[in-house]
Amino acid sequence: MKKKLRVAILFGGRSAEHEISVISARNIAAAMDKNKYEIVSIGIDKHGRWVLDEGARRLLGSRQTRVKLQRGSEARAVIPGGAQPPVARVSARAPLAGVDVVFPVLHGPFGEDGTVQGLLKLANVPFVGAGVLGSAIGMDKDVMKRLLRDAKIPVAKFSVFERGSGDGIDFAAVKRALGVPLFVKPANLGSSVGISKVRNEKQFGAAIKDAFVYDTKIIIEENIRGREIECSVLGNQTPIASVPGEIITRHDFYSYDAKYIDEKGARLVIPAELPPALVRKIQQLAIKTFQILCCQGMARVDFFLRDHRDVIVNEINTIPGFTKISMYPKLWEASGIPYSNLIDRLIELALEKFRAESRLRTSK
Numbered sequence: 466m467k468k469k470l471r472v473a474i475l476f477g478g479r480s481a482e483h484e485i486s487v488i489s490a491r492n493i494a495a496a497m498d499k500n501k502y503e504i505v506s507i508g509i510d511k512h513g514r515w516v517l518d519e520g521a522r523r524l525l526g527s528r529q530t531r532v533k534l535q536r537g538s539e540a541r542a543v544i545p546g547g548a549q550p551p552v553a554r555v556s557a558r559a560p561l562a563g564v565d566v567v568f569p570v571l572h573g574p575f576g577e578d579g580t581v582q583g584l585l586k587l588a589n590v591p592f593v594g595a596g597v598l599g600s601a602i603g604m605d606k607d608v609m610k611r612l613l614r615d616a617k618i619p620v621a622k623f624s625v626f627e628r629g630s631g632d633g634i635d636f637a638a639v640k641r642a643l644g645v646p647l648f649v650k651p652a653n654l655g656s657s658v659g660i661s662k663v664r665n666e667k668q669f670g671a672a673i674k675d676a677f678v679y680d681t682k683i684i685i686e687e688n689i690r691g692r693e694i695e696c697s698v699l700g701n702q703t704p705i706a707s708v709p710g711e712i713i714t715r716h717d718f719y720s721y722d723a724k725y726i727d728e729k730g731a732r733l734v735i736p737a738e739l740p741p742a743l744v745r746k747i748q749q750l751a752i753k754t755f756q757i758l759c760c761q762g763m764a765r766v767d768f769f770l771r772d773h774r775d776v777i778v779n780e781i782n783t784i785p786g787f788t789k790i791s792m793y794p795k796l797w798e799a800s801g802i803p804y805s806n807l808i809d810r811l812i813e814l815a816l817e818k819f820r821a822e823s824r825l826r827t828s829k
């Protein structure tokens with residue numbers, strides 16, 4: 466019999482989407498073919514501590530959505546430098562069996578932003594999704610939008626400000642450049658945390674203050690009026706795009722509350738109702754965006770559709786939600802790739818990428 470592939474699922478993490486990540490990981494674990502894979506569950510608690518073993522496994526089998534370092538379970542650490550096993554007790558090099566591939570199911574900073582990817586790269590383990598660069602670019606709305614703008618991909622007009630750079634941000638000047646309403650966002654975050662839609666100077670001041678709570682860099686964007694369309698991308702060198710879907714929210718915008726608090730906050734329409742020519746255009750733009758932003762494996766590209774014709778890229782998500790009702794897997798299902806086949810494919814792509822990178826020389 467062929468040896469089973471040991472797949473570590475990394476879930477939880479320090480971000481606002483901790484709970485979503487746990488649900489995503491649980492669905493992924495449930496969908497994986499147990500004849501092919503042996504699953505190693507690694508939970509990361511809200512403090513960033515790694516929890517491996519029974520505790521984490523039990524959690525995935527339960528309805529609980531919070532990873533906690535409990536008495537009896539030990540914090541673990543990755544050993545950088547290609548050591549085998551790559552994960553060990555913090556205190557001693559306990560013989561934990563080697564992992565063949567890691568599936569990081571972490572959203573936001575400390576998971577989706579290249580940090581975990583860097584750690585896994587140092588540990589010399591294949592992993593699902595974008596590498597260090599693509600992950601970091603995808604997390605930073607400023608860098609992401611500059612690269613897209615440079616490639617002539619339509620994005621909202623924007624301005625960027627660093628904390629402590631000068632004497633405050635002048636509302637009148639920003640309004641002249643971008644109009645109102647405006648969107649104020651932390652450059653590096655997700656889940657709509659720290660994002661405000663503002664119409665006047667008073668709201669503007671409060672929004673800036675709030676965004677700077679989450680990042681030292683903020684981005685201010687013109688408001689794009691239009692539909693919100695999302696498209697899933699899958700692949701390494703030759704990525705493919707799914708049918709697009711639509712998010713319809715009953716809130717002022719697709720805010721944190723609309724995403725996670727209000728159960729009826731948003732509705733997914735899959736596939737989105739669009740003429741075929743527009744579907745093709747969105748798919749082509751999704752693939753181009755994926756490539757320009759140095760992504761690998763998977764990503765969800767989010768768009769605005771203005772006036773039924775202008776397709777504008779809003780952002781890329783390199784580790785999209787993976788619950789059974791999440792847009793990323795739903796769009797693949799609607800495109801003919803069922804959930805568990807999608808997981809197989811993502812693992813294959815991770816191994817493929819790792820093999821290709823392993824063949825590279827790092828010195829003369």
Ligand SMILES: Nc1ncnc2c1ncn2[C@@H]1O[C@H](COP(=O)(O)OP(=O)(O)O)[C@@H](O)[C@H]1O
Binds near residue numbers: 654693720
């Ligand atoms: N420039 C914009 N114009 C109109 N709506 C926007 C704009 N930027 C963001 N939004 C709204 O805010 C939501 C969250 O913004 P987004 O940039 O996607 O951040 P996040 O990474 O937190 O999801 C979007 O889904 C959309 O509803």
Ligand SMILES: [Mg+2]
Binds near residue numbers: 656767780
């Ligand atoms: Mg978004």
